[in-house]
Amino acid sequence: MVLKIKNKNKLKIENKNSLNNSNKSQDDIVIECKELNLWYDDAQALIDINMKFKRNEVTAIIGPSGCGKSTLLRCLNRMNDVIEGCRIEGEVLFQGKNLYTKDADIRLNRKKIGMIFQKPNPFPMSIYDNITYGPKIHKIIDDKTLREITERSLKRAVLWEEVQDRLNESAMGLSGGQQQRLCIARALAVEPEILLMDEPTASLDPIATQKIEELIFELKKEWTVIIVTHNMQQAARISDYTGFMYLGKLIEFGNTEQIFENPNNQLTENYITGRFG
Ligand code: ADP
Numbered sequence: 001m002v003l004k005i006k007n008k009n010k011l012k013i014e015n016k017n018s019l020n021n022s023n024k025s026q027d028d029i030v031i032e033c034k035e036l037n038l039w040y041d042d043a044q045a046l047i048d049i050n051m052k053f054k055r056n057e058v059t060a061i062i063g064p065s066g067c068g069k070s071t072l073l074r075c076l077n078r079m080n081d082v083i084e085g086c087r088i089e090g091e092v093l094f095q096g097k098n099l100y101t102k103d104a105d106i107r108l109n110r111k112k113i114g115m116i117f118q119k120p121n122p123f124p125m126s127i128y129d130n131i132t133y134g135p136k137i138h139k140i141i142d143d144k145t146l147r148e149i150t151e152r153s154l155k156r157a158v159l160w161e162e163v164q165d166r167l168n169e170s171a172m173g174l175s176g177g178q179q180q181r182l183c184i185a186r187a188l189a190v191e192p193e194i195l196l197m198d199e200p201t202a203s204l205d206p207i208a209t210q211k212i213e214e215l216i217f218e219l220k221k222e223w224t225v226i227i228v229t230h231n232m233q234q235a236a237r238i239s240d241y242t243g244f245m246y247l248g249k250l251i252e253f254g255n256t257e258q259i260f261e262n263p264n265n266q267l268t269e270n271y272i273t274g275r276f277g
Helices: 069-075 106-112 127-137 143-156 160-166 176-188 206-219 232-238 256-261 266-272
Strands: 002-005 011-014 029-040 043-054 058-062 086-094 113-116 194-198 224-228 241-246 249-255
Touching: 029 069, 029 224, 043 069, 043 224, 043 241, 043 249, 058 069, 058 232, 069 194, 069 224, 106 113, 113 176, 127 143, 127 176, 143 160, 143 176, 160 176, 176 194, 176 206, 206 224, 206 232, 232 256, 241 256, 241 266, 249 256, 249 266, 256 266
Parallel strands: 058 224, 058 241, 113 194, 194 224
Antiparallel strands: 002 011, 029 043, 029 086, 241 249
């Protein structure tokens, strides 16, 4: 996977591993926003968002600070619910069912739609307890099964080799990059369908960032990844689809290559060529 600067303003992407999307159909849509609007008290933060996310693809959401990227991401697993004064209209369909109905099973949906935050947030407990925390909540108590889940999840997050000898040590002793991979392993331990990532490398050094980016590329073989990033090079490197947001609206959404090389909208072009941001 190579990202080149084609000319001084445009990014050229050569993503050798990119999947061919031409035969993707409606069945491949795992989550979808329909006419989604959101207000924080009187201030509207999301305006008429219609967006479909494809299974086993990485979708990046880009745009300047304050345009609503994190708000949109949080809508995808109802994390805005806890914010006082937040009001939502419209639908988020996960596997065809609206998350925003009274009888929606929020706990099950959060299990299926995991979230990784900007700052790694391991629990102040051992590595093993971090990974098994979710499965135990979901009533898995058998030691052998928990040990298998721990090994599998840490391997999936490419952390097993580094921590297999110290599973009982505190997660707080890991480096920032290891902590973030631990958080990804913890999310994977409950067998989600979708991983939401909100600026997952913003607090990491370049080497740790590269490891997470490589990991995301692996993860999409089994999961759907939706990532908010302010880093356009990162979006270009790792995503299959990109949505550009501005002032609460989804301005343009499409194949990452098209968005970065041949945007349809002038605002998108201005943003990706660095005229504002
Ligand atoms: P981004 O992720 O693109 O930086 P956000 O989704 O964080 O944007 O914010 C979108 C808008 O919503 C901004 O104007 C921000 O100030 C506002 N906002 C975000 N979170 C809250 C909140 N908890 N309460 C009130 N306003 C908020």
